[in-house]
Amino acid sequence: MDGGAAAVFAGRLHPNSAARHLLLRPSHGGVVKLLPRFFTGKSLYSQHHLQLQKQSHFAYFSTYHKNNVNSVPLSSPASNVAPVLADIDWDNIGFGLTPTDYMYIMKCSQGEKFSKGELQRFGNIELSPSAGVLNYGQGLFEGLKAYRKKDGKILLFRPEENALRLRMGAERMCMPSPTVEQFVEAVKLSVVANEKWIPPPGKGSLYIRPLLMGSGAVLGLAPAPEYTFLIFVSPVGNYFREGLAPINLIVETEMHRATPGGTGGVKTIGNYAAVLKAQSAAKAKGYSDVLYLDSVHKKYLEEVSSCNVFVVKGNLISTPAIQGTILPGITRKSILDVACSQGFQVEERLVTVDELLDADEVFCTGTAVVVSPVGSITYLNKRVSYGREGVGRVSQQLYTALTSLQMGIAEDKMGWIMEIN
The missing domain is CATH 3.20.10.10 (D-amino Acid Aminotransferase, subunit A, domain 2)
Incomplete structure (x- = not known):
């Protein structure tokens, strides 16, 4: 994990999270950070190891689950086994934040390119009080959804359009941005890792929130020296309480x-x-x-x-x-x-x-x-x-x-x- 803006997971894990046992690990700056037990100095899942073009997301996570007892179980849509769903009231989820299991984080420095993203346990993130996003509002976000079909397949709607819009906004805000391919891959990873939070068909969707922010410390008005691309997700129902009503x-x-x-x-x-x-x-x-x-x-x-x-x-x-x-x-x-x-x-x-x-x-x-x-x-x-x-x-x-x-x-x-x- 990176130092300055790595995730701090204390106190924010959902009670239904698969791994509740945590280990203490010091960061580069001496701050103690809480990590899931199966973190052993390496990221949970990294882009370098996944090779998503050569295997399906399910195949990878199924293999991971067999070797890691604390991972989130995922069900194959091709099997006759019903998918594992989170234990929440799907009929009354509304449009609000429900903490899920994982979030995706990728970093780069100003003038460089994003690479080596990873999934981490959902939780608070650590930022310098002088972070560009906090002091000068150097930040963008996107929003898209994943849907569950009756046959178990998970669908995304035009994620490449969100990636292109993020890149356009990043240029206006003097920020580096992930490539379209990196963006879409990160979205897929985030959805598969949180599959149990995707509502049943007709009950809502999994809202996906990508963030791009100046996470590096800066005092004078200038682009931040470091940037973080982050994705978290939450199951949602209707945005307006009226639903499809005027x-x-x-x-x-x-x-x-x-x-x-x-x-x-x-x-x-x-x-x-x-x-x-x-x-x-x-x-x-x-x-x-x-x-x-x-x-x-x-x-x-x-x-x-x-x-x-x-x-x-x-x-x-x-x-x-x-x-x-x-x-x-x-x-x-x-x-x-x-x-x-x-x-x-x-x-x-x-x-x-x-x-x-x-x-x-x-x-x-x-x-x-x-x-x-x-x-x-x-x-x-x-x-x-x-x-x-x-x-x-x-x-x-x-x-x-x-x-x-x-x-x-x-x-x-x-x-x-x-x-x-």
């Missing part, structure tokens, strides 16, 4: 999520802290979330706090164009393609708030929500409702089409689904 939005006219020339078009951590004040005020008034306008003209739609927005008028589906202040959502991109394939006319352009108020239907998209129909919009104290506050026809149609693809129910004619086992 949400109620309020249009924010004073505060803005992003400005031209800023970082609104990349998934940097600072974008999300900036929306908390308006979002908290909106929720206190009974709204589900906030819809932001552009900061220059204050009349063009941008996005909801963590979702892209779509406006439906007849057979036309319009969404704000990507011009540097709107995050290029992967679900957004997918919905545009799905809508085209189903005969809708699709436009990416400037969309005014007046068009929003005159729409037949409005919906939001995002990794967490997939598709979320909007029941009402409140703008300058005027409330406009859509479809008698039921789930709109277009929202339902696109939600069903996309989730059927993601969960392996419908044939993947788009080539978007990646099977892990």
Whole structure:
């Protein structure tokens, strides 16, 4: 394990974790770190040893399990044995953090390339108080999901798109980033190692959170000298407590999520802290979330706090164009393609708030929500409702089409689904 920012696992392991017995081991800086018993000075699983192109993930972990009594048992989807699942209430998991078994960590120095990642027990990480991510917000994150099919296969939805978006954001934030291949491999490893936390079919998904951060110590304003790429996962249900039910939005006219020339078009951590004040005020008034306008003209739609927005008028589906202040959502991109394939006319352009108020239907998209129909919009104290506050026809149609693809129910004619086992 690396020194400065290695994981500290004390007190954070889930009670269902496979290995509860820990050993003390000093780090390079003299800090005592808690490691699982089967850590013997080497990483649990490393990219160097896995040779994933030559063997399946299951084959590797099955072999590992036979030789390590403390490893997490995994079941082969080809067998008649039901997969081992964590002992939690799958019907009521909600969208919140459930600590799982493993997280993935990979490091590199400024000017170098990432290599030699490893899985470690999920737990706290150690950072210098002067870490770049803590002092100057030099950090990015991604979000994607894994689904369990009825036949036991595990599916990922377009993970290479997340990898490409992370690389784009890293360039904007002056950070090195994993290659697409490294990113996808790390995601696969993280999912397989935490397979028992993937919800049963129809009960939710395994949310995957990759992080890229300046973990090295820096005092003056400058890129950090060291970077950490980390992935943790958590089983989740619906993002909005309403599920696939209409949400109620309020249009924010004073505060803005992003400005031209800023970082609104990349998934940097600072974008999300900036929306908390308006979002908290909106929720206190009974709204589900906030819809932001552009900061220059204050009349063009941008996005909801963590979702892209779509406006439906007849057979036309319009969404704000990507011009540097709107995050290029992967679900957004997918919905545009799905809508085209189903005969809708699709436009990416400037969309005014007046068009929003005159729409037949409005919906939001995002990794967490997939598709979320909007029941009402409140703008300058005027409330406009859509479809008698039921789930709109277009929202339902696109939600069903996309989730059927993601969960392996419908044939993947788009080539978007990646099977892990």
